[in-house]
Amino acid sequence: MDFEVYCDESRQELFRDRDPAQGRYVLIGGVWIDAGCRSEHKAKIRQLREAHRVVREFKWKNVSPSRQEFYCALARLFFEEDMRFRCIVLPAEQLDCETFHEGDEELMFYKFYYQLLDHWIADSHSYRIFVDLKTNRVHNRVDTLQTVLRNANPKSSITVQALPSRELDLLQLADVLLGAVAYHFHKLDTSTAKLAVVREIEKCLGHPITPTSRNVKKFNVFLFRPGERR
Numbered sequence: 001m002d003f004e005v006y007c008d009e010s011r012q013e014l015f016r017d018r019d020p021a022q023g024r025y026v027l028i029g030g031v032w033i034d035a036g037c038r039s040e041h042k043a044k045i046r047q048l049r050e051a052h053r054v055v056r057e058f059k060w061k062n063v064s065p066s067r068q069e070f071y072c073a074l075a076r077l078f079f080e081e082d083m084r085f086r087c088i089v090l091p092a093e094q095l096d097c098e099t100f101h102e103g104d105e106e107l108m109f110y111k112f113y114y115q116l117l118d119h120w121i122a123d124s125h126s127y128r129i130f131v132d133l134k135t136n137r138v139h140n141r142v143d144t145l146q147t148v149l150r151n152a153n154p155k156s157s158i159t160v161q162a163l164p165s166r167e168l169d170l171l172q173l174a175d176v177l178l179g180a181v182a183y184h185f186h187k188l189d190t191s192t193a194k195l196a197v198v199r200e201i202e203k204c205l206g207h208p209i210t211p212t213s214r215n216v217k218k219f220n221v222f223l224f225r226p227g228e229r230r
Contacts, residue, residue: 002035002126005117006170009132010060010182011092012109025185026109028116029087029178031078031170035128038170041081045169048073057166060179060194068193072200074176079204079218085177086220088116089185089211094226110141112224114148119214123155132171133162177201181221184209 007030033041049055052070063071078085090112121127131142146160165171180198189195202208211223
């Protein structure tokens with residue numbers, strides 16, 4: 001089968017500035033779909049956009065009372081459709097960058113990106129992975145991620161490409177789901193609209209957002225604990 005994965009990250013700056021006042025967790029996550037369903041998913045998101053008059057890029061930071069119903073409807077759409085979500089939640093203050101990642105926060109970030117993706121790659125399938133376009137200190141990080149994933153999964157076809165999120169609604173969907181998980185883990189309550197979206201997701205789940213076991217496929221949340229592998 002052919003799969004597509006749309007990935008984003010939240011609060012990567014905490015790897016550099018570990019100020020608890022700014023948050024404790026870095027998150028990386030992605031939406032996984034059957035490539036053959038892409039057009040259908042895009043059409044349904046477009047219908048939501050038109051119904052709620054959302055023209056510009058939608059992202060977690062843009063959730064507001066005036067757009068609350070759109071973002072809640074978007075969350076429901078994810079659960080109604082054949083899509084999957086996986087994210088890794090990283091406690092920034094517990095990560096030893098010097099010992100395990102050569103003192104390079106960017107390298108550490110992409111190693112965890114690999115961990116996010118590798119566990120859901122199976123033999124004999126094709127994966128097109130899209131990550132949000134960003135400026136890296138080392139310019140070939142995305143190419144290296146692709147190479148490492150290919151080496152670890154020689155029986156699968158894997159490509160990794162960086163694109164601006166404004167061009168891909170499914171990348172924006174990943175941003176919204178990841179933002180909701182981050183909002184929950186940071187125990188924030190400053191926005192009634194964002195709380196409403198978190199609650200909508202939890203209503204669809206049937207339980208609060210929480211770390212899950214590895215075999216949970218619809219909405220998988222991996223809370224990384226140093227020394228633990230999954």
